[in-house]
Amino acid sequence: MAWKGDDTLRLYLDTKVQRNWDIRNEILPSLPKEFPHYKFSESNLRRMLKHFGIRKTRxxxxxxxxxxxxxxxxxxxxxxxxxxxxxxxxxxxxxxxxxxxxxxxxxxxxxxxxxxxxxxxKLKHVQKGDFSVKGPNYLYSLDGHDKLAGLFGATFDIHIYGAMDTFSRKVMVMKVAHTNKNPKIVGKMYFDFVMKNRFIPRRIRVDRGTETGEIAAIQLFLLQKNGFPQTPIEGVIYGPSTANRIERLWRTLKEHLEPMYKEQLRELASSGYYQPADPVDRNLLSAIYIPHVQRSLDEFVQYWNSHKIRAQSIEMPCGRPDVLFDNPAEPYQDCRIVVTTADLLELSDQSDMNNVQTELQLLPEVAAALNNVNLLDEAPQRAERQYVRARSIITTATTT
Structure with a gap:
């Protein structure tokens, strides 16, 4: 049989089994789209797994x-x-x-x-908002998260912004930056996502804040370019973040990722090593922590998109976000709107997004100190020590 020598098929099956996908309900339905030249049934899929030596447990x-x-x-x-x-x-x-x-x-x-x-x-949370959707890429929920930024979101310059597909609950993008209030920086996150994936959802849901203006403009521009002459209220839904499905994601993130970082940040502030009013301290702390937090977010997103969501009271399918997004079961369908290269180039020219600087601009003394710190060579638990070491280098340099 031809499939016996197909390394692409072997690697695909091994990856899905590694992620603990269900053989009958998740792997089997995904195969015809990826390998249309083979015929699949549950019995021959199990033969394939046995032939390739792929097991769910070892x-x-x-x-x-x-x-x-x-x-x-x-x-x-x-x-x-x-x-x-x-x-x-x-x-x-x-x-x-x-x-x-x-x-x-x-x-x-x-x-x-x-x-x-x-x-x-545990107390049960009541899901808020109307989330009736037709399938993946019908509606994205976008929101910022400032729980690592401290009191009033202004003590530490560590801000998260993310986008979730409301149907599958798949995290489409999650980034950390020194601000999530600048509309250009927040818009650049959505712009980069669209440029990479070449599609947009039918509509997005965001807070009614100044930081979402660029995102809304990008969404409406591409909708109109692709024959969807929707009014702004149809293409962009405004509402409070408490009625936004991504709020559930933030609660899980708070449990899985934030406690250790919050403890470190509180210790730096209470010990006097970090002074919020000092621009050098703020710049250095962002430079140290943003790469660590982003790596932690990337690992969290991988976990979230592959974990199994249980059945909920609202009429939404249960399952793994990756599976629900890639292979929606009937009557749901993929609602993505594919955008052309020409439209993306026009968007780039009109929005000037390619020239938006999202990276943290380091102060000279911070850049010099970081030459002696290997940021991601150490675990996130050592980020606090990295900050103290770099701060000591800066203090020594300014006093000699």
Missing amino acids: EADKANLRGYIELILARSTGSLGYRAVAAILRNKYDIRVSEKAVEDELLEIEPENVARRDPAN
Whole structure:
């Protein structure tokens, strides 16, 4: 059979199994679109997996399971449940064990945290807003997140902005920058997404704030260019962030990523190493923490898009965001609007987005100090030490 020598098929199947996709309900429906020249059924898919030696769990991986779990917990920036740990084991380390095996290990390693995460001990949140959608790329929810920025979002220049597909709950983009209030910088994030992927959703939902003006302009320009003469109220929905589906994502992010960073930032401020009124301190802290936070966000997004969302009270499908986005089941359909290169070039010329500077501009003394700091060579837990070391270099240089 021709498929037996198909390395592309083998790698595709191995990747999906590594991400713990269900064989019948998730992998099988995705195959005809990716490999239309083969015929697939559940039985021959299982033969393929057996032939390629691809297994959902591997007995040998249990040997070092506890060591990997302890490593993940030590590097974690927040509280992780067994599903999150199992997803990290698969996606980052290719350790394929059952979620039950991970849960059993966690019960022995941190029984108090496991008990605290028990659903019976949590309050249920009521989902707000009207999220009736027709499929992936029908509606994106976009919002900023300032929980790492401190009091009134003004103590630390660490701001997050993200976009989520409302149907699948897939995170389309999540970036950290020194501000999420500048409309040009926020707009550049959406512009870069469109330039890379060459499609837009039918509509977007954003806060009614000055920072969303460029995003709205980009969305409406491309809609009109592609024969969707929608009024602004149809192409761009304005509403409070509390009625925005991405708010659920921020709550999970708060649990998984923020505690460790917040503790470090509070310690720097309370110890006097960081002075919010000092422009050098602000510049240095952003330069140190933004790369660490972005790397943590990238890992979180990978986990989020591959984890399984349970059934909810509203009429939305359950499943993995990646699967729901790529392979929507009937009656849902992909609603993306493909944009042409010519339209993108015109957009680029009219918006001047290619000339928008999103990178943090380093002060000379900060740039000099960072020559002696290898930012991402160390774990995020050491970001605080990196800041203190660089701050000491700056202080020494200015006093000699």
